[in-house]
Amino acid sequence: MSARRPFFIDTDTASDDAVALAIAFARDDIDIVGIGVVAGNVPLESGVQNALYTRELCGRTDVPVYVGASHPLVFPLGTAQHVHGNDGMGDIGLNLSGRVPNEGHAVDALIEASHQHAGSLTLVTLGPLTNVALAVRRDPALAERVSRVVIMGAAADHVGNVNPVAEFNMWVDPHAVQVVLDSGLPLEFVGWDISRRDAVIVPDEAQRLRAIGTPLAEFCIDIQAVVAAFCEHDTKLAGFDMPDPIAMAYAIDPDVATETRRLHLEVECESTVTRGMVVMDLLGFTRREPNALVVMHADHGRFIDHLESTLRG
Ligand code: BDR
Ligand code: CA
Secondary structure (H helix, E strand, O other): OOOOOOEEEOOOOOOHHHHHHHHHHHHHOOEEEEEEEEEOOOOOOHHHHHHHHHHHHOOOEEEEEEEEEOOOOOOOOOOHHHHOOOOOOOOOOOOOOOOOOOOHHHHHHHHHHHOOOOOEEEEEEEEOOOHHHHHHHOOHHHHHHEEEEEEEOOOOOOOOOOOOOOOOHHHHHHHHHEEEEEEOOOOEEEEEHHHHHHHOOOHHHHHHHHHHOOOOHHHHHOOOOOHHHHHHHHHHHOEEEEEHHHHHHHHHOHEEEEEEEEEEEEEEOOOOOOOEEEEOOOOOOOOOOOOOOEEEEEEEEEEEEEHHHHHHO
16 A cells, blocks of 8 residues: 655635545545644634534544634735634534644644655645745745645636635735745645536535435535525525635545646735736736646536545545
8 A cells, every 4th residue: 555645734724624624534545744724714713623623523633733823924814704604614503612722833833744744745725825925934945845735726717706806815815825926836726716617516416415414424514504605695606615625635636637737826915906816827928937737627526526435434
């Protein structure tokens, strides 16, 4: 049997992050060496409790969860509680308090993991890039030790979910995005375009998945209650979408992507109109070297297979 792949996961744990964590927890070919929590969807303390709850439900208290940055590099924190619920987990009455995270800061833990697993570490980011930017600033050689960075963020079609052109994770902390884009890290983006096209769970599919009947299946569907309403009224999808889970599925199984492109990306930090927009140079106008691989299309069926096998336990 080949060695388990070391993963470090950075997350602003709310409803779709929790499903992505569950997918990773379920894999015996992945060694999750640490989970860092960052403020984003919800304030930091709430994200930490959500990650700890999910870890416990999945029976994976062996995986360390570290507390990270409580606010973006420059801007004040803007959360997405109107999307994920006040508690980030659909406000369905879960007991999301009292659990204790591991000692140590998420940024230190990421740097330490990159030394321990130099050349083989996959970093998966499911939230704003604040923790990663802080790690890069502290240790620019991080880029030489991490083998892949899979980022849920941006949108290759430049359609946003927080303003007309920006995706939430990039919008929260665009200055951190700038640091990461300039870092030399091997970046792979799974954008919100992929989520809203290839990772939408329509009501029939949600019912079928919940009917699997395991506690994890019920949890993963039930915590999407608030998100489902947001998708119906605001993003106008046929069901709820799963941005972090499809990014995680791709990190685990790159064949989830059916088309990728190497592109040059830049982020808008200043404009009040387009804050957080990640501009992808699709036609090569800038003549600049690509700084990221971008997933352009993904396989819905293959993603659902990953989700379903997780929920079956
Ligand atoms: C991203 O923003 C968050 O609300 C989700 O958890 C996901 O990471 C989608 O834009
Ligand atoms: Ca997230």
